Amino acid sequence: DVKVTQSSRYLVKRTGEKVFLECVQDMDHENMFWYRQDPGLGLRLIYFSYDVKMKEKGDIPEGYSVSREKKERFSLILESASTNQTSMYLCAVGASGSRNEQFFGPGTRLTVL
Amino acid sequence: GENVEQHPSTLSVQEGDSAVIKCTYSDSASNYFPWYKQELGKRPQLIIDIRSNVGEKKDQRIAVTLNKTAKHFSLHITETQPEDSAVYFCAVRAGGYQKVTFGIGTKLQVIP
Numbered sequence: 001d002v003k004v005t006q007s008s009r010y011l012v013k014r015t016g017e018k019v020f021l022e023c024v025q026d027m028d029h030e031n032m033f034w035y036r037q038d039p040g041l042g043l044r045l046i047y048f049s050y051d052v053k054m055k056e057k058g059d060i061p062e063g064y065s066v067s068r069e070k071k072e073r074f075s076l077i078l079e080s081a082s083t084n085q086t087s088m089y090l091c092a093v094g095a096s097g098s099r100n101e102q103f104f105g106p107g108t109r110l111t112v113l
Numbered sequence: 114g115e116n117v118e119q120h121p122s123t124l125s126v127q128e129g130d131s132a133v134i135k136c137t138y139s140d141s142a143s144n145y146f147p148w149y150k151q152e153l154g155k156r157p158q159l160i161i162d163i164r165s166n167v168g169e170k171k172d173q174r175i176a177v178t179l180n181k182t183a184k185h186f187s188l189h190i191t192e193t194q195p196e197d198s199a200v201y202f203c204a205v206r207a208g209g210y211q212k213v214t215f216g217i218g219t220k221l222q223v224i225p
Contacts, residue, residue: 031211040122042202042217043157050211059114059214090156094211100145102211104156 003027004093004105012111019078021108023091032074033092033102034058034066043090049074050096081112115140117205119216126193127224134219136203137185145206146179146186147213152199160201161188193223 007022023032033048035058045058047066055066063085067075078085091105116139126132136146147162163170163177163186170177174193179186190197200220204213 033212035215040217042119043215045212045214048212056212058212096211100147100162100206100211101159102147102213104158106156 004091004103006089006091006105006108008108009106010109010111012113013078013081014113015082017078017081017112019081019110019112021076021078021089021091021110023074023076023093023105025072025093025103027093027095028071029093029095029103030071031094031096032068033094034064034074034076035090035092036060037088037090037107046076081110083112086110086112115143115205115207115214117203117214117216119203119219121219122217123220123222125222125224128193128195130193132188132190132193132197132221132223134188134201134203134221135185136187136205136216137183138205138214139184140205140207141181141184143184143205143207145213146177147204147206148175148177148188149202149204149215150199151202151218157202190221193221195223195225197221198223 003026034046035043049068065077089108092102094102144165149157151157176189200218203216206213
């Protein structure tokens with residue numbers, strides 16, 4: 001089984017702070033994703049990465065950046081947190097090729113005050 | 114980009130009845146259609162998926178049907194049980210790198 005972990009389950013930050021959310025996988029999967037989950041809006045893709053140092057914008061990248069320096073680690077960065085970034089953030093991991101399942105982390109509930 | 118619409122947003126059924134959730138998509142090049150289940154407080158997990166070269170797939174009490182011409186697919190749950198209560202997300206993939214677009218989710222409540 002793929003194990004996907006996220007650095008925090010709950011996080012409270014102040015407006016303007018720089019926030020780092022980290023995702024780590026213990027399998028050798030190429031693809032990693034960051035989503036945010038909001039009631040009534042489902043899961044929206046922020047950024048994804050298909051290889052080390054590679055990144056692609058998702059549907060809502062504004063206000064976020066990412067970093068993937070090692071294959072097992074994918075970080076989401078909020079350069080200057082704002083209240084509208086209060087949300088549940090979910091990391092997901094998936095292999096390339098014929099296997100398409102995405103394995104999700106437990107999520108980080110971020111509150112920006 | 115891909116546009117995925119999911120209906121209904123909430124669904125209540127009596128235990129033992131069937132539940133159907135429908136999704137439509139916009140990109141005719143879409144080739145992979147997974148369904149995820151998210152129980153309260155837990156992470157989403159894949160429950161069933163279907164590829165564009167297949168019209169129907171079953172796994173015990175759940176099934177998915179795909180109509181490529183109409184660009185819609187549906188999740189069918191038969192003989193519902195209280196443990197089926199969860200939020201269900203459809204998703205669509207069109208292209209590489211496993212990027213998928215999710216629907217907004219359907220909150221299913223199975224009433225004992």
